[in-house]
Amino acid sequence: MEISVRYPKQPKFFTQRWTPLILRELGAGSHRFSELQQGVPRIPRSLLSQRLNELEDAGDVDRRMDAEGKRPEYHLTTSGQEFFGIVMALGEWGQRWANQDIDPEDVDPDLLMWDMRRRINLDKLPEQRVTVQFDFQGVRQQSFWLMLERSELSVCMFDPGFEIDMIVTADTLTLHKVWMGRTPLQEALRDELITPEGPRALTKAFPSWFALNVFAPIPSAVSQVSTN
Amino acid sequence: MEISVRYPKQPKFFTQRWTPLILRELGAGSHRFSELQQGVPRIPRSLLSQRLNELEDAGDVDRRMDAEGKRPEYHLTTSGQEFFGIVMALGEWGQRWANQDIDPEDVDPDLLMWDMRRRINLDKLPEQRVTVQFDFQGVRQQSFWLMLERSELSVCMFDPGFEIDMIVTADTLTLHKVWMGRTPLQEALRDELITPEGPRALTKAFPSWFALNVFAPIPSAVSQVSTN
């Protein structure tokens, strides 16, 4: 560790790009290579592979075959889990102190959707499958389809062909702000910045199954008004 | 913050080399440019300057003039202090999990002395000034002189000319291991790996004023025996 009195040969590791994000995604529950790729979009596959190898060598990630012995899975080891705690602390710090004015270009709809998916409260939804279409407006226009069942949840980046039960339309940046707890969901709904369309029963239930980011409750420590 | 859903233009900051070490040194109580340089040896002055500017721009470090309004001082802001907490958590993690076999080349006598100096318990020393010479043996042979007074403490890298009250001789790596809590001080003294020479009163008091690294009490989580 750099914090120590000695200087390691490789000042690598958490200093390297992507590594903390990969640890975050592992800690959040992704275990397959493809899941990790979704949770850390924009990372080249070659780098994800390389980083996972490094983390395995360092003893922070355990690579093993799944129950059927077919496909590889990645899990945090004890040291990896402890490091994940630090990554979360970084996240909290970011939520408290990070710059408030966000460049819309920096918000990634894919990652936003992937993160939101993880927090969705399936047991607040009806028994039968619900298909929700998300229309992201703004600089990066994009649509997603969520198939929500009690036992399973999947995201598509193309229309799956099922009947659409509900369409949620929102500007990507707005949705990001709500997701991060910077704008109250109720306010955005009231102002029709986020518009759920469909049967009343579903649109009304929307706020109950659409949970926010884990950091959303943490308030910003930066005054919103002044510019210094 | 990278941990969030957005990708900042500059994935900079704590990812950058030296930045966490500078924050550590600031948190440890160094405020002058020259102190920071000593506490973060091997950093080019130009980079230290650059990093301090970046940290100031980010609002994590406050640069101001000292009481006499003569020389600049650097202090952590609130956000900087909170980040310092994370840096300390990184340090703890390192102490628990970092590789046990240390390359002697990686241990920096300058930094070791600078760190030890900070923890010395001055009120466990006699009233009058005590001059202690430290002889570091091993790959990087080097000597230091500590002038210890009740009110002040200074380190020299050359013989200050005062009468030497005590000479402590030790291999640099051994001293590092003791400093990090990996080898008990009493054991190293008993085995004469660390040899304080001088008046009995002083050598006997040595363990009382020579305090270890803050992380020393944290045990390693890595089994020392097995090699996997």
Add this chain to the structure above:
DNA sequence: CAGTATCCGATGCGATACTG
């Protein structure tokens, strides 16, 4: 699907020299 190999361009950093 789950990777690996290679190549090339960007940038980060260390060395050196210079300034108030």
Add this chain to the structure above:
DNA sequence: CAGTATCGCATCGGATACTG
């Protein structure tokens, strides 16, 4: 003492292509 400016090398990582 407390910096800043410049410059060239090394490394890091993104793109692309290929493999079991």
